[in-house]
Amino acid sequence: MRSTTRSDEDLLSAADARSFEEFYLRHVDVVLGYFARRTGDPELAADLVSETFAAALAGRRRYRPRKGAAASWLFGIASRKLADAQRKGYAERRMCRKLGMERIDLTDADIAHIEALGESGALLAGLPADQEFAVRAHVIDERGYGEIAGELQTSEAVVRKRVSRGLATARRKIGRHE
Amino acid sequence: MSQDFTTRLQLQLREAALRDERRSPLERRLAGLRHGMPRPAVVTAAALAAALVVAVVVAGGLRWGGEHAVAHPKVIADFPLADNLGFISAGHGSVWVADSKDLRVLRVDPRSHQVQARIRTGGDTNAFGGDPLLNAGAGAVWAVARAPSSDGGHRVLRIDPATNKITARVTMPAAQAPIVFDVQIEQGRPWVITNRGAIALDSATARPVSFIRFRQPAGEPGPLWAFVARGELWVLTRNGTLDRYDLGSGRRTASDEVPVAGAQVVVPTDEGLLYGANGGELVLVRDGRELWRRELGTTVSLPLVLGGTAWLHATDTATGRDRLIELDVRSGKVRSSTGLPQFGIRGITTVGDDLWLSTPNGRVTIVRPPSD
Numbered sequence: 001m002r003s004t005t006r007s008d009e010d011l012l013s014a015a016d017a018r019s020f021e022e023f024y025l026r027h028v029d030v031v032l033g034y035f036a037r038r039t040g041d042p043e044l045a046a047d048l049v050s051e052t053f054a055a056a057l058a059g060r061r062r063y064r065p066r067k068g069a070a071a072s073w074l075f076g077i078a079s080r081k082l083a084d085a086q087r088k089g090y091a092e093r094r095m096c097r098k099l100g101m102e103r104i105d106l107t108d109a110d111i112a113h114i115e116a117l118g119e120s121g122a123l124l125a126g127l128p129a130d131q132e133f134a135v136r137a138h139v140i141d142e143r144g145y146g147e148i149a150g151e152l153q154t155s156e157a158v159v160r161k162r163v164s165r166g167l168a169t170a171r172r173k174i175g176r177h178e
Numbered sequence: 179m180s181q182d183f184t185t186r187l188q189l190q191l192r193e194a195a196l197r198d199e200r201r202s203p204l205e206r207r208l209a210g211l212r213h214g215m216p217r218p219a220v221v222t223a224a225a226l227a228a229a230l231v232v233a234v235v236v237a238g239g240l241r242w243g244g245e246h247a248v249a250h251p252k253v254i255a256d257f258p259l260a261d262n263l264g265f266i267s268a269g270h271g272s273v274w275v276a277d278s279k280d281l282r283v284l285r286v287d288p289r290s291h292q293v294q295a296r297i298r299t300g301g302d303t304n305a306f307g308g309d310p311l312l313n314a315g316a317g318a319v320w321a322v323a324r325a326p327s328s329d330g331g332h333r334v335l336r337i338d339p340a341t342n343k344i345t346a347r348v349t350m351p352a353a354q355a356p357i358v359f360d361v362q363i364e365q366g367r368p369w370v371i372t373n374r375g376a377i378a379l380d381s382a383t384a385r386p387v388s389f390i391r392f393r394q395p396a397g398e399p400g401p402l403w404a405f406v407a408r409g410e411l412w413v414l415t416r417n418g419t420l421d422r423y424d425l426g427s428g429r430r431t432a433s434d435e436v437p438v439a440g441a442q443v444v445v446p447t448d449e450g451l452l453y454g455a456n457g458g459e460l461v462l463v464r465d466g467r468e469l470w471r472r473e474l475g476t477t478v479s480l481p482l483v484l485g486g487t488a489w490l491h492a493t494d495t496a497t498g499r500d501r502l503i504e505l506d507v508r509s510g511k512v513r514s515s516t517g518l519p520q521f522g523i524r525g526i527t528t529v530g531d532d533l534w535l536s537t538p539n540g541r542v543t544i545v546r547p548p549s550d
Contacts, residue, residue: 083538
């Protein structure tokens with residue numbers, strides 16, 4: 001949930017710790033769900049999230065808003081970490097070590113939470129990319145149609161239609177599993 | 179009550195960020211330099227990755243598919259084959275895919291998408307781009323199982339598509355092949371591209387029959403990019419030249435200055451030379467003159483060029499999704515942009531009119547361009 005009206009790009013470009021923390025809180029569940037869904041392994045997903053945000057923290061001064069949205073930049077890091085882990089069979093901890101961050105042991109509740117995030121993400125996974133993005137942005141991130149339309153440089157009507165179609169497809173998927 | 183994972187990670191990140199805030203600007207700058215400065219091994223790794231990962235463009239600031247959008251390609255299938263996939267190649271009525279976790283070649287039926295055969299090759303699970311290297315052509319399927327070293331020991335395997343059996347295993351000469359980048363087919367012959375040159379193989383026995391050595395300064399890890407095409411060996415050197423060697427005689431026939439700063443890859447097309455450069459730029463050059471330049475993002479590697487069309491794999495920074503971009507080579511204009519269901523690709527090949535993409539997470543995605 002968004003606690004301020006500052007954009008992701010503002011938060012990431014700012015040098016202070018509080019801004020990065022807010023950026024982290026906005027995205028951690030989506031990134032965690034992404035890793036959970038892709039790996040099927042909560043422990044690995046947690047390690048990858050730690051390494052991804054550590055890399056984002058270490059590299060945030062190199063982020064340039066003109067190169068694209070901050071969330072996309074973050075997902076670029078996440079996808080590279082995932083590919084590395086798939087190639088090596090484990091998650092690297094290079095950036096965590098560099099920043100002095102310790103590995104976090106998961107509780108049963110953490111594992112259940114991560115698995116749930118993966119399952120909710122799986123509902124959206126089969127949607128066309130434009131619908132998945134619109135549903136995520138509007139339903140999960142609670143962003144307005146106008147803001148999403150502005151980012152995508154399209155009309156509000158198009159965004160509404162994508163959200164509507166995406167939700168309809170997701171409902172049909174839930175129906176099939178019930 | 180104990181804190182949950184996300185809260186504990188939040189606190190760790192906060193402490194790390196506060197430590198960073200307290201550091202002086204000079205300290206931060208020095209730390210950034212340490213982090214950003216590529217070591218020699220990393221430079222080699224970057225070159226290898228560029229050579230092995232077929233098309234990765236991290237794109238930013240581009241309005242995908244916004245120009246003259248008509249019918250768009252569609253994702254018509256997305257299915258799992260293994261835990262990790264690497265190279266992909268079509269030939270002999272099948273699609274051949276490298277299973278880079280279990281180090282096998284998978285033979286896939288292009289209609290049913292079922293695996294018809296699994297052929298164990300061995301190799302190095304940590305090799306860039308994933309082992310085995312793979313290509314179908316010249317009467318067989320060719321795989322390279324790399325050794326986990328940069329001192330040779332890499333083996334070429336010839337797979338008979340009639341029986342799915344390995345009919346030859348030949349270790350490449352270490353002096354000619356300390357590191358292997360690729361196996362390619364040109365003029366009916368398999369070529370192994372190494373960091374020292376290109377080895378021509380006998381298509382029946384897989385034995386080396388000739389070697390073209392690159393011109394490069396002593397001690398250099400290898401060129402930025404090398405490939406065989408149009409009867410020539412093309413080498414993008416670290417000295418800023420594009421050298422060409424005749425495949426028949428092995429003689430160097432040209433050494434042209436590269437007019438594109440930061441060029442990492444190059445592909446010859448009917449319209450000219452298509453360069454991919456640092457900073458995510460694609461540049462078309464003909465007769466030394468730049469015809470168009472298109473900024474696509476922060477990194478760029480090799481597009482698949484089919485006639486007048488270039489296909490690029492991209493990460494769309496507006497949505498965080500990967501996309502397949504269709505570019506008109508003559509004009510540099512984006513014709514279409516297709517959202518992909520997976521992140522990252524390892525290989526791309528044409529199967530009939532379709533494009534098959536192999537992904538690091540073990541899936542194959544099939545994209546069908548619109549019919550004319």
